[in-house]
Amino acid sequence: MAGLDTKRIGQNVQAYDTVVSTQPLAHEAAAKGAPEGTLVIAEQQTGGKGRLGRVWHSPKGTGIWMSLIVRPVIPLPKTPQMTLLTAVAVAKTMQEETGVAVKIKWPNDIFVGDRKVCGVLTELNAEADRVNYLVIGIGINANAVAADFPEELRAIATSLVIESGTTVNRVRFIQRFCRIFEAEYDHYLQHGFDRIKTEWEACSYTIGRWVTVKTIHSTLEGRAVGLDEEGVLIVEDAAGTRHKVYSADVNYGAN
Ligand code: BT5
Incomplete structure (x- = not known):
């Protein structure tokens, strides 16, 4: 990207107008040897992907x-620590660039108040x-106004322009974002997960x-008390027993 003073993140960019999803395009590029830090970006996705087969609404230009x-x-x-690192980097960028106070909902959502402004989907290729x-x-969701969201998202989604009033x-x-x-x-590669853990919790x-x-086998209720040193969510049940939550959908109660 022209004028970007990073060493590798964002130095190689593949920009598209309309794609089904940037995810398979990035997998294709990575399999062909695209360098670390390559960004695949689109103006619009016709089949944007969320986790577990869910859809990510990705209209043009917003x-x-x-x-x-x-x-x-x-x-x-x-x-999984890379998802937490990414959420921290997105949250910091949003705060610095727009002043909007954002929160990270475990493991992969960025929220303003009780509405989602960003989602992260990490896909692994390993041998x-x-x-x-x-x-x-x-x-x-950068510049979407309320009317850009389909009916079913209006009560649960927001955008940076809605929250800050500035395009x-x-x-x-x-x-x-690339710099942050x-x-x-x-820092993470050299010194480990500690800093991300602290920033994420904050x-x-x-x-x-x-x-x-x-999870597939059980339902656990309790209070989320923190991350362990690996980035796993710790939930303490009513009896005071602590449980590790690796990857699952977390619903929020009123207590
Ligand atoms: C996510 O999934 O939050 C991950 C979203 C990742 C999207 C990016 S865009 C670039 C790249 N290319 C892709 O194809 N995907 C990635 P999940 O936690 O499963 O949340 C999905 C749920 O969020 C949906 O079921 C809706 O309820 C809600 N949702 C969908 N579109 C939204 C939007 N634009 N804003 C807020 N919420 C949305």
């Missing part, structure tokens, strides 16, 4: 729909126990809340 390729040399079980690459999909300069936003992500990522929507965690 959002930042991008997939970032990274090739971290870390053990496989640590790869045996080695990480080949990750494609980190980031969807940000987001998307190129400047992406450049700032690279600084966090370099702007968490989840910590302190009463949650219901559903």
